[in-house]
Amino acid sequence: xxxxxxxxxxxxxxxxxxxxxxxxxxxxxxxxxxxxxxxxxxxxxxxxxxxxxxxxxxxxxxxxxxxxxxxxxxxxxxxxxxxxxxxxxxxxxxxxxxxxxxxxxxxxxxxxxxxxxxxxxxxxxxxxxxxxxxxxxxxxxxxxxxxxxxxxxxxxxxxxxxxxxxxxxxxxxxxxxxxxxxxxxxxxxxxxxxxxxxxxxxxxxxxxxxxxxxxxxxxxxxxxxxxxxxxxxxxxxxxxxxxxxxxxxxxxxxxxxxxxxxxxxxxxxxxxxxxxxxxxxxxxxxxxxxxxxxxxxxxxxxxxxxxxxxxxxxxxxxxxxxxxxxxxxxxxxxxxxxxxxxxxxxxxxxxxxxxxxxxxxxxxxxxxxxxxxxxxxxxxxxxxxxxxxxxxxxxxxxxxxxxxxxxxxxxxxxxxxxxxxxxxxxxxxxxxxxxxxxxxxxxxxxxx
Numbered sequence: 001x002x003x004x005x006x007x008x009x010x011x012x013x014x015x016x017x018x019x020x021x022x023x024x025x026x027x028x029x030x031x032x033x034x035x036x037x038x039x040x041x042x043x044x045x046x047x048x049x050x051x052x053x054x055x056x057x058x059x060x061x062x063x064x065x066x067x068x069x070x071x072x073x074x075x076x077x078x079x080x081x082x083x084x085x086x087x088x089x090x091x092x093x094x095x096x097x098x099x100x101x102x103x104x105x106x107x108x109x110x111x112x113x114x115x116x117x118x119x120x121x122x123x124x125x126x127x128x129x130x131x132x133x134x135x136x137x138x139x140x141x142x143x144x145x146x147x148x149x150x151x152x153x154x155x156x157x158x159x160x161x162x163x164x165x166x167x168x169x170x171x172x173x174x175x176x177x178x179x180x181x182x183x184x185x186x187x188x189x190x191x192x193x194x195x196x197x198x199x200x201x202x203x204x205x206x207x208x209x210x211x212x213x214x215x216x217x218x219x220x221x222x223x224x225x226x227x228x229x230x231x232x233x234x235x236x237x238x239x240x241x242x243x244x245x246x247x248x249x250x251x252x253x254x255x256x257x258x259x260x261x262x263x264x265x266x267x268x269x270x271x272x273x274x275x276x277x278x279x280x281x282x283x284x285x286x287x288x289x290x291x292x293x294x295x296x297x298x299x300x301x302x303x304x305x306x307x308x309x310x311x312x313x314x315x316x317x318x319x320x321x322x323x324x325x326x327x328x329x330x331x332x333x334x335x336x337x338x339x340x341x342x343x344x345x346x347x348x349x350x351x352x353x354x355x356x357x358x359x360x361x362x363x364x365x366x367x368x369x370x371x372x373x374x375x376x377x378x379x380x381x382x383x384x385x386x387x388x389x390x391x392x393x394x395x396x397x398x399x400x401x402x403x404x405x406x407x408x409x410x411x412x413x414x415x416x417x418x419x420x421x422x423x424x425x426x427x428x429x430x431x432x433x434x435x436x437x438x439x440x441x442x443x444x445x446x447x448x
Contacts, residue, residue: 011357023069040068127159158313160313224238227304247262247274249275270289358443395424
């Protein structure tokens with residue numbers, strides 16, 4: 001239940017930020033060109049809050065936070081008093097109307113670059129790209145446990161997340177990767193990861209499983225990183241930073257040994273004798289563990305502790321170096337998104353990879369739990385995707401409006417109202433179909 005409400009909350013935060021920034025782009029450029037803005041709405045449906053400024057613009061926060069809009073004065077939508085004609089959107093030169101339409105995606109791009117810059121400044125914790133025992137395609141391609149990934153197709157990689165994202169996108173395209181590695185013995189060589197051998201129809205997590213690359217097992221000490229407020233450990237007096245030496249006189253060598261040992265010992269009695277080390281002193285504390293659902297219909301005993309931070313890499317830059325790094329990361333993400341979108345349209349990539357609001361909510365929640373830098377990285381990716389999708393030449397999207405204005409610029413007169421209305425219906429059908437497919441994919445992922 002906590003995960004559900006966390007997902008809902010971080011979805012609202014994500015959409016609220018990105019939609020507000022997108023619509024503010026339309027608003028500020030429209031005002032710059034003297035267009036009268038009637039309403040600036042974040043969300044659709046019944047207004048939950050509203051106010052009107054001295055220019056007559058009504059600012060609204062509505063009940064359904066899945067979009068927003070900027071309503072401008074326009075003779076095509078309502079009667080306009082002669083005194084207000086100068087502020088009508090349809091009376092503005094076509095280049096100005098194009099700038100207003102493009103401003104929303106442009107502001108999403110600016111937001112993404114700013115979020116990435118701040119992410120590099122904060123520093124995103126991660127892991128060294130050192131692999132564990134390979135399986136599947138990776139094993140057949142000659143990879144070995146302990147290989148440190150240095151570069152993918154000549155692009156250097158510093159962290160595991162960078163590496164796995166590049167591999168995942170190449171797997172979608174079934175494109176072989178040239179991988180530079182430093183082997184456990186120190187030798188450097190280049191190997192081909194034969195992603196073209198992935199079976200047809202295998203997508204997403206299944207494709208990565210088939211690739212067979214995994215992070216090396218981390219040796220995490222049996223140190224308490226954090227405590228659940230209502231957990232058994234907190235009630236017993238355990239503190240963050242304590243090192244667990246033994247449970248019921250059974251020695252604990254690393255953090256990974258704690259849970260299996262708890263399951264084994266609690267099967268006899270839920271009250272466990274913990275031997276811990278704190279500030280050089282050894283203490284004995286009794287803790288009564290409790291059972292919680294495991295998610296597969298079973299239950300498990302929990303002590304109520306969290307693992308210590310095991311990250312061994314940080315992706316970070318100083319204020320100046322973060323600028324080109326943010327631009328490069330934004331360009332890289334843009335190229336990847338456009339490539340995947342193109343392959344999805346041509347059928348080279350399955351539409352099963354299309355994600356909807358449920359997946360966005362889940363990833364928003366998980367990235368927020370991982371810290372500010374990870375959430376900023378997530379916001380940047382979603383903002384870039386929002387910019388790209390809005391630039392598609394589909395009526396009802398900004399790209400559709402830009403297409404109409406481009407036609408008007410070429411032919412010297414606006415597209416007929418009848419053609420615009422027909423386009424709006426076609427665009428709405430396409431948009432609803434895409435959203436429906438994404439929602440369907442989300443439901444299938446939950447069910448599986």
